[in-house]
Amino acid sequence: VSSAPNFVERDIEHKKAHLLALSQFVTSTQIGASNNFTSLLRQSSALDKEFVNVVVLDRDGEMVANMRDDQGIGSRAAQDYEFFKQTVQSRRGLISKPFSSPFSGQPIVVLTQPIIDAAGDIQFVIVGGVDLSNPRLLEPLENVKPGKTGYFFIIDTSGTIIQHPNQDRILANVFKEPGGPTPVTAAALKGFEGWQEGTAKDGRNALIAYKRIVGTSWLMGAVYPTAEAFVALSEARTNAWIASISVGALAALTGLMITRQLLRP
Numbered sequence: 001v002s003s004a005p006n007f008v009e010r011d012i013e014h015k016k017a018h019l020l021a022l023s024q025f026v027t028s029t030q031i032g033a034s035n036n037f038t039s040l041l042r043q044s045s046a047l048d049k050e051f052v053n054v055v056v057l058d059r060d061g062e063m064v065a066n067m068r069d070d071q072g073i074g075s076r077a078a079q080d081y082e083f084f085k086q087t088v089q090s091r092r093g094l095i096s097k098p099f100s101s102p103f104s105g106q107p108i109v110v111l112t113q114p115i116i117d118a119a120g121d122i123q124f125v126i127v128g129g130v131d132l133s134n135p136r137l138l139e140p141l142e143n144v145k146p147g148k149t150g151y152f153f154i155i156d157t158s159g160t161i162i163q164h165p166n167q168d169r170i171l172a173n174v175f176k177e178p179g180g181p182t183p184v185t186a187a188a189l190k191g192f193e194g195w196q197e198g199t200a201k202d203g204r205n206a207l208i209a210y211k212r213i214v215g216t217s218w219l220m221g222a223v224y225p226t227a228e229a230f231v232a233l234s235e236a237r238t239n240a241w242i243a244s245i246s247v248g249a250l251a252a253l254t255g256l257m258i259t260r261q262l263l264r265p
Contacts, residue, residue: 001195001209004141004152005220008213012111015050016093019113019126022047026115026124037065037124052108052131057084059122071103078127087112087125095216098132098162098171107132107171109162132162132170146224150206157217159189177201184208188219197226 022044026037037056041047047054047067055072056065061079063072078084083096093113101108108129115124141152154163159174159181174181174189181189184198188210195209200223207224 001211001220001222004144004222005211005213007141008154008218008220009215012095012213012215015111015128015130016113018046018050019054019093019111019128023113023115023126027117038067038070041065041067047128051111051128052106052134053103054126054128057125057127059088059124064124077102083110083112083127084125087114088122091116091122097156097158098160100171101129104131133167146207146222147228150222150224150228153221153223154213155185155189155219155221157189157219159185162218182208184210185221188221200225 022040026040041054041056044067051067054067055063055078057078058064060076061081061084062074062076063078066073081096083094086094091114093111096110096112098107098109100106108131111128111130113126113128114122115126117123145151151165152163153161153165155161155174161169161172161174164170169177174185179201180186182198182201184192184196185208187196193211195207198206198208200206200208204223205226207222207226207229209222209224211220212218213220
C-alpha cells in the first residue's frame, strides 16, 4: 500500500502533462476558432487514449469544442460547475470532485488546464474527463493486490468512493451508507495512514490499510482478509499441534514400554 499510490499518481501526472502540452501548443499557435480546436482534439490519439472525452470551454463557460462529437457545443452549462469556477479563480489546473457526467451519465472526475494569453488573461479552459466506471486507474495493481479476494480502492477526503471493485459503490459517500464509515476509514479521513485490523463493509475481518495519493485529495485503500493474511500462521499452528501431539504420543508409548520392561518380575 505504501507503493501502490505511486501508480495512480504517475497516471494522473501523465494526464496533466498531456493537457499542459495541449495548452502550450494552443498558446504558441494562437488557435482560437472552435473548428480548429475540434480538429486538434480529434486528431490527437494521445488524448483519446488518456481521457473518455476532452472539451474546451471559453472564459464564460461556453463549450467551443468537443473531442467525441458536437454534443454540448454552444452550451454554457459548465459555468455552474465548481471545477470551472475554481479553475478560473485560481488560474491553475485541478482535479474535480467525482460526479455523474451530464452526457454519458457515467461517474467521472475531470482534470482542467487553463489557457492563459500573453496579457495574463484566461482565454480557454481544457477539460479532460476520466471515466470511473472503467477501472483503468487500478489495472496496474491487479497483479499485486492483497491475497486472492483482497482489493484496492480509492476514496476522497470527503468520503466519496472514486474507484472500487463493486461499481455500485462508486460515487457513494461512506457517511451516507448504512452504518456509516468503518472505524479504520473514519480514522483515515481524519489523517490516519497505515493499517489496522478491522471489519470490512462486506462483514469480513480484514487488515485495512490507507495511504494518501500525492497531488490529489484521494486516499488509496486496501482490504486484505485476515483469513488469507494469516493462513500461513494458521497452517503453522496446526502443524505445530500435530507435531506436538505426535511427539507426545510417541514419548508416552516409549515411556510405557520402558516402565513395563523395568517393572517385570
